[in-house]
Amino acid sequence: MSSQPLVVEEWRRVILHVDADAFFVACEQATNPRLKGRPVVVGRERGIVTAASYEAKARGIKRGMRIWEVKRLCPEAIVLHSDYEKYSLFSVRLGEILREFSPQVEQYSIDEAFVDLTGLRRPSHSSYEMLGRRIQEAITTELDISVSIGISLTKVLAKIASREGKPGGLTVIRGREIHRHLERLPIAEVWGVGPNTAAWCAKLGINTALDFARRSEGFIRSHFSKPFYEIWQELNGTVVYPVRPEPKESYRSISKVRTFAPTGDRSAIYAQLSANLEDACFKARRYRLAPQRLIVLLRTQEFEERAVELRLSTACAYPIILGRFVQKGFEELYEPGRVYRQTGVMLTNLVAVRHTQTSLFEDQVQLERLERLYRAVDGLRTRLGMEVVAGGWALRGPAPADRLKIPMVNIRV
DNA sequence: TCTGGGGTCCTAGGACCC
DNA sequence: TCTGGGGTCCTAGGACCC
Numbered sequence: 001m002s003s004q005p006l007v008v009e010e011w012r013r014v015i016l017h018v019d020a021d022a023f024f025v026a027c028e029q030a031t032n033p034r035l036k037g038r039p040v041v042v043g044r045e046r047g048i049v050t051a052a053s054y055e056a057k058a059r060g061i062k063r064g065m066r067i068w069e070v071k072r073l074c075p076e077a078i079v080l081h082s083d084y085e086k087y088s089l090f091s092v093r094l095g096e097i098l099r100e101f102s103p104q105v106e107q108y109s110i111d112e113a114f115v116d117l118t119g120l121r122r123p124s125h126s127s128y129e130m131l132g133r134r135i136q137e138a139i140t141t142e143l144d145i146s147v148s149i150g151i152s153l154t155k156v157l158a159k160i161a162s163r164e165g166k167p168g169g170l171t172v173i174r175g176r177e178i179h180r181h182l183e184r185l186p187i188a189e190v191w192g193v194g195p196n197t198a199a200w201c202a203k204l205g206i207n208t209a210l211d212f213a214r215r216s217e218g219f220i221r222s223h224f225s226k227p228f229y230e231i232w233q234e235l236n237g238t239v240v241y242p243v244r245p246e247p248k249e250s251y252r253s254i255s256k257v258r259t260f261a262p263t264g265d266r267s268a269i270y271a272q273l274s275a276n277l278e279d280a281c282f283k284a285r286r287y288r289l290a291p292q293r294l295i296v297l298l299r300t301q302e303f304e305e306r307a308v309e310l311r312l313s314t315a316c317a318y319p320i321i322l323g324r325f326v327q328k329g330f331e332e333l334y335e336p337g338r339v340y341r342q343t344g345v346m347l348t349n350l351v352a353v354r355h356t357q358t359s360l361f362e363d364q365v366q367l368e369r370l371e372r373l374y375r376a377v378d379g380l381r382t383r384l385g386m387e388v389v390a391g392g393w394a395l396r397g398p399a400p401a402d403r404l405k406i407p408m409v410n411i412r413v
Numbered sequence: 414t415c416t417g418g419g420g421t422c423c424t425a426g427g428a429c430c431c
Numbered sequence: 432t433c434t435g436g437g438g439t440c441c442t443a444g445g446a447c448c449c
Binding site: 108109110111112191192193194195196197225227309 | 447
């Protein structure tokens with residue numbers, strides 16, 4: 001078995017990873033100090049736990065758990081609706097604080113960020129570790145939330161570092177210490193390695209992150225696909241994933257799905273689908289995007305997923321137009337007598353709205369009318385909430401299928 | 414994990430062309 | 432009609448992430 005010496009120079013690149021601890025709950029506790037130190041859970045509106053405070057976790061409450069189960073396990077638990085607006089504000093502020101230290105900040109998700117600290121040791125007159133402490137203190141002081149910080153040579157290693165000290169820790173992994181941090185870490189816990197690849201690794205005799213990192217480059221390349229070769233490099237201290245400061249300004253796909261109490265009722269299911277379409281289109285218009293394709297999906301009670309993909313003759317994000325396609329997809333998928341529990345609409349092959357053609361609309365007047373209509377709808381929703389306007393078409397059952405003449409491509413089951 | 418919602422990227426293999 | 436080789440594009444589906 002060939003083996004690879006583990007690196008490395010002291011600091012080639014210095015990447016810091018910030019991971020907020022129990023973020024959603026922490027935001028609630030920061031804005032309502034009476035919640036501090038108590039078992040708090042967020043996710044009431046969905047009936048499952050989206051986030052749990054450490055006090056709640058200590059009593060066995062986990063993400064994804066049913067709320068009724070939480071109450072049984074811990075009657076004094078406080079169960080809150082999630083408030084994404086609030087969490088987004090905290091997240092934005094977190095980013096601003098980080099940018100006071102370095103312009104190279106990537107907000108990876110609502111509660112995580114990477115910062116490239118390379119070269120900041122001298123100008124800040126402190127070690128990278130001290131810099132990390134100052135960042136941590138600034139966040140705690142300003143936002144009143146706890147974060148875990150990891151500092152290392154690559155993103156993958158920095159993620160490993162921040163996890164090690166959770167919650168509230170600060171861990172530095174230097175080049176010559178890498179092996180110590182990987183030797184007891186199961187390969188499945190490395191960022192980017194899921195259960196499937198972990199199982200494959202086990203077959204190859206790879207159990208820890210160190211086992212993986214120590215295999216030769218040739219071995220990795222011949223037994224794994226590209227993403228895992230990249231992870232291997234990152235574990236060995238070679239930067240493959242740079243810190244990308246550009247904010248996300250667009251999407252490749254937009255989807256809305258909803259799970260409901262199992263039903264076989266045709267109109268009820270179709271109404272859910274129409275609501276999915278409304279929501280997805282609303283989001284697309286907000287980003288000035290229009291789909292060229294649309295996927296309709298139904299999930300049965302047995303958890304089987306059936307989907308159909310439709311090509312749109314013209315990209316647009318108006319439910320009045322796309323509703324016909326959704327209906328066509330629905331007709332294709334729906335089987336009377338079956339019980340369904342989820343619907344979904346995904347908009348894909350998104351293009352910037354400027355570049356869309358208007359050939360679908362015989363007359364320009366109709367297009368302008370639609371634009372005005374949806375501008376008004378979107379304005380109301382932005383100010384008053386999504387529920388304020390619902391399309392009548394969302395409440396009606398589907399029209400007879402034989403009136404539809406829409407080309408359809410690709411059935412996926 | 415007996416199952417919520419929203420995303421991204423990679424790859425094998427088929428279609429099509431020369 | 433069969434044989435040969437090679438390139439590109441697209442799609443379905445897999446795998447993972449928070």
